[in-house]
Amino acid sequence: MPRVLIGPTKTNIHNNEYGKSYNLLNNLYDDNFTVDIYTRTVSDTLSPENVTVYPLGGSNRISFYSKLYYRLFTELREGAADIYHHMNLSYRWFNPILVSGLYDDVPVVVGPCQTGHAIMAEEFNRMLSFWVGRNLPRPLTDPLHTIVDATRDVILDPPRMDLFRRTLDAADRIVVVDQEAYEMYADLVDESKLRTIPLGVDPDVFEYSEPDDSQELVAIGSLRERKGYDILFEALDQIQEEYPEVHLHVFGDGPLEDELVAQTKRLDIDENVTFHGYVDQSIVREHLSRARAFIHPSRSEGFSLVRLEAMSSGCPVVVTDVSGANEMVRDGEEGFVVPIESPEPIADAVTSLLSDYDLTKQIARQARDRVEEKYDWRKIAEEYLDLYRSLST
Template sequence: MNNKKHLALISVHGDPAVEIGKEEAGGQNVYVRKVGEALAEQGWIVDMFTRASDAQQPKIVEHRSNCRTIRLTAGPEDFVPRQEIFSYREDFVREFLEFQRDREIDYDLCHTNYWISGWVGLQFKEKLSIPMLHTYHSLGAVKYKSIQAIPMIAATRLAVEKDCLEQADCIVATSPQEREHMESLVSTKGTIDVIPCGTDIKHFRAIGRQEARTRLGIAPDAKMVFYIGRFDRRKGIETLVRAVGQSRSRNDERLQLIIGGGSRPGRSDGIERDRIEGIVKELDLEEITTFPGRISDEDLPYYYAAADACVVPSHYEPFGLVAIEAMASGTPAIASDVGGLQFTVVHEETGILAPPKDVEAFSAGIDRILSDPQWQKQLGQNARKRVEEKFSWNGVATQLSDLYLKTLADSKDAVSKATA
């Protein structure tokens, strides 16, 4: 890129610089950080804006040349549940505009992530006259179908999501399934491009299983089922635990269930972990179940490689980053047959798809893979190949860069025609 462009990546509630595995730190945080870094390598000047959630954290974190996270003060500098952050949206807009003015930066375009950021981006589009692109990461219209207690913020969220689709210059869907949901459940208006999420195929690699198990202290002949992610009811961890409880393999002394992910006592994820531990105890699975807590970026590839299967039992996932991390590591995923997981996981080729919340189906999937090591190995090899071909971060960033440049060109043409 001859003339470097300034990009504002907006992720109000998902801090790109935060330690992954903490509360409210999951796939979106990884997506924004990795996309930002890869785009910087390709010549963009990338500022990633988020809300300061800890007064002790630095306000600016430099990740690499031309890529940094900027934490704006919007509300208390403390953890705020996601559903309450929208209350501080106007503070965030004001702080962003002050930062831009003080630093004398003219952003060429913004790319917002999640509906709260989408509202913010629509303000920037209007106030700064810059193009706006948006990635949902999760659609309220889909999410609210799978839960009984609809939050008070639901109507606001649905309205903002509709405005984003109809008013943004382009929506970035992470799978064909997500695009279909937008068109059928949100609005028939709007421009949508499909660009998947990615993964670091050098970091998540086909490490030898025995090497991985030796490092982690796992027996060479163990039958290991692995989950990694937030403790949240929508992640379906209960389905996994009950599936293991029904599995034919549960009486095999080699079976190990590892449920990884951070949690904070008293917070929503800590409460959910307590509930899951209660179910483990109820099903008498305590001896085979381990909760290692937050797993470091350094160790995570070894957990994936050590596993016979990685289970992603979410009630809904617009993409499903864990699935491709596992697949990149040569481990098949047993995943819910929903959303983007239908795109990332190819049933009986790179893993197994099962209906969400279907304990019997997940149990059968676990049994199939654990009972057939040769098939499990073939699934893993197919999975690695699929990730190499479709889901590297550099490839994702190239597609996004091309889309940004096209959007800028289209915007310039529209302005020229309007003033002609």
């Protein structure tokens, strides 16, 4: 029976938050394969009998990755795997075993690979302030952000990019999550290596429910600059002029919480916004199941699972045109795709839903259908199994 060896994955296999590694691995049912996974810790049991997870532990990431690559190197040198899968390779990162070439000839899969998101100046400021143990003024850190970006481009990126390319060159198949990622990786490798398989959502967890005829809105994500909450609140200020009872539920915490709370007061919309902080996923699901719209105003984003969770729940989505958004959400069908940094189009899209309950229900149903058609984890796992089958023959 062919053996698939997977590692690294996420350092912890779990089923909270997004749990993308967990959900993919938990659906790899196939009596014709054994799947062995190395990770640091395991919080949840995987269902398939053919899938086994081996937690390697480690007091920190360095010790874990040392153990991991030693174990993988040993097994691959001995020819103990029929397929090797490096899961979740970050852009400009690398696999030392694949770079070395010192392993038995075995088909290699890399992915899912996706586009990343930018580190905004505000996030850099807060990271630097954390490192030095005191708050630093933006007039000081903004120039440093520019210098660090330039230094990275000139000094760090060339060797990182070389190792990244060598990792990709060693792969037989590279899985990308959407067309934008496909185009990015097509500039780096032969297109014949690429296979597009998206990330997904569990439709049994995020169950469909027809949205209420209400004025409840939902936004989910960490409270930081790139998430665009300041733009959303400007849009809400416009929405409440026509719909004074509209109410936005914000789920997530982060470094900008005090500033964003202050913004709602300054705009006199604080009675229209509830900051819930980080809460159990069941509470988020409850709100998504009855909300009139989910709003995702990001300035920069990778493949967004939270959009899929809203769509699966039957919640029409209003999303900015960041990476992959217009592929996941077809404008006017499963929701609305609006320009980045633009409050007015967000306000227009939301008011079009608030003013037309039949349109809301139609888009909600189409959003769920889109998930069932393309983004169900069970179908996605089957695509990975098909990929394994093609490489094992």
